[in-house]
Amino acid sequence: MRHLILMDTFKGSLASKEAAEAVAAGILQQDPSAIIDQSPVADGGEGTLTVYAAGGYEMRTEWTVDLAGRPCEVMYAQHGQEAVIEVAQICGLSMRHETDDPFLLHTKGVGHLVQTLRRKGMTKIRVALGGTGTTDGGLGFLHEMGCSLRDEEDRPIRFHTNPLVETQRLTCIDAPFSLEALVDVRSHYSGQDGPAYLFGPQKGLRRNEIEYLDQRLKEMETILKLENIQGAGAAGGLGGAIHAVGGTIVSGAQSILTYIGFEERLRKADYVWTGEGKVDHQSQLGKITGEIVRSAGVAQVPCLILAGIVEEKVSGALDCRSIHVNQPVTLDKEQTFARLKEQASIWLKELSREKG
Template sequence: MRRRPSFPKRRLQPRNHVHALASPASLKGVLSARDAAALLAEGFRRGGVEAKALPIADGGEGTAEVLGARVRERVRVSDAFGRPRDAPIRALADGTAVVEAAEAIPLDPRRLDPLTASSRGLGELIARVEADRLFVCLGGTANVDGGAGLREVVRELPAPTTVFCDALVPLRDAARRFAPQKGATPDQVELLEKQLASLSELAPYAEVPGAGAAGGLGAALAALGAELVPGAREVLDRLSFRDRVREADLVVTGEGTVDETTTTGKAPGEALRVCLDEGTRCVVFGGRVVVELAGAETVALSGDPARAATDLIALGEKLSS
């Protein structure tokens, strides 16, 4: 009997195998998560590598877009300093209303004044919601008022509410950890921390993970009966991110600044955690990199907002080699 020839076994890739997954969060004020993902994927394609764009978010800027929520109406509200602006109320396919704090009271680098910034505009937006269920996305706001402005307008939530928190920190960290990013001096941080501690109505919720998100809005919404959830984990679950990671050889994520807050609930930190669980190579980029992240290849871009698009295409090309 003739022996059949022996061939080396080859590992068959699944039909939908993706070599690279481009999954950045937004670069605040520079590029949306969707645009950043498309630019990275274009760089991979130029380098001859198959890539899939899957933008991610954590409750901050761009979360509603990443979730696929469509604009239902626009509402005139006050920004953090009382200036009028239009902010959207969006809806998911099942009718769930979605509002983003960053679209009502965004952090504006042109005016950083956390002592006077108010969350009232988000309250004005929530007060206009008509739905059976509400998602509130927290992150990227100018305020550190513990939701005092919001509570001037909203006495009762319009529907059962889930809050997507971009930082899983207690109330005090709204001042300690994040107020400096909003322009606070060391003396102002101390003052803001005392002001937050004096809000007795928030005390029962002060240690809940997410209470300190968006300048203490997490605690304020919890006091009104909302459920706080890890924004990044919830968004990534809804995107079936873990399944996409299992199909990839490489995941690239990142944000404007990689620092000690990246692993406190931010989308890139959660993406890295999933990659480490699945044993998938992960590259984390930042326009600025303040700290290296354990388990990731951390890459600093030029830091020039005008070059962000070029930087991301170049990063995709470089990682293709």
């Protein structure tokens, strides 16, 4: 039997590659003759650089500033004149310090890094969005890209607060190179499915701040002509900002699946294994797990999902199981690996019995 294993990260426990290795170990424990095909995957968030590095991109480092303006050194992937960056390394939620006010955090560092890479000769830059701690509509990014952000007295904004608060007039310019936003959500720039309401609470914003920032996002949405643009709300509105300077918004999951040659590999598989730390409603709205299940269904290849927590099963999967046998508990790296291996072995044994 041929098994295609494409596991997303189990945040806080296992990277994508390690999760796939755990599932492979479980399969081989049950069937030593099994043929394994595995790759790290991501959907435009954490782990995207690993996918490109596995495909031949070279990992490099560069300096920029984080979501509070502190200098930070980050990794990026490069192949020729193309580069890939992960915004989670620059303005990720995990970058926030306890003393940081979530209302004031910005995306200037993303724009700074993009401009640095442009000066280094990059002609195409992919920006992997996901896991950010910012809700500035991407205005910090636009400032660094050379756009004009001015206050109510027609002066350049000073970043004394969230740039969404200060900016009253905004004039954008088109980026003179190819810019692509890899998104893992289809949210709009404002509204109930926009970044303020949808992700503001987990970023530490208070209710009144969420309502205020959403109102400002709505005003910027009109100025930037982002109405009805899916993915514009990704990364606190950074997706929309990239679109505003002539960049394109694409599905991170689909882009990465194309990059790893998923369709051709799928045709050779008898089973597809995928999963992530938590499977929920969001998993079917552009996340890598849902996209793999959908494509496997079209190809009529059974797809099995192993997750840390299962809040809602993904339609089209053969089954979706949690690695927590009894109740959710906090697992470390070794425990998560062992549980994935164990459940994969048990599941394959059940499948073998059903086949005869």
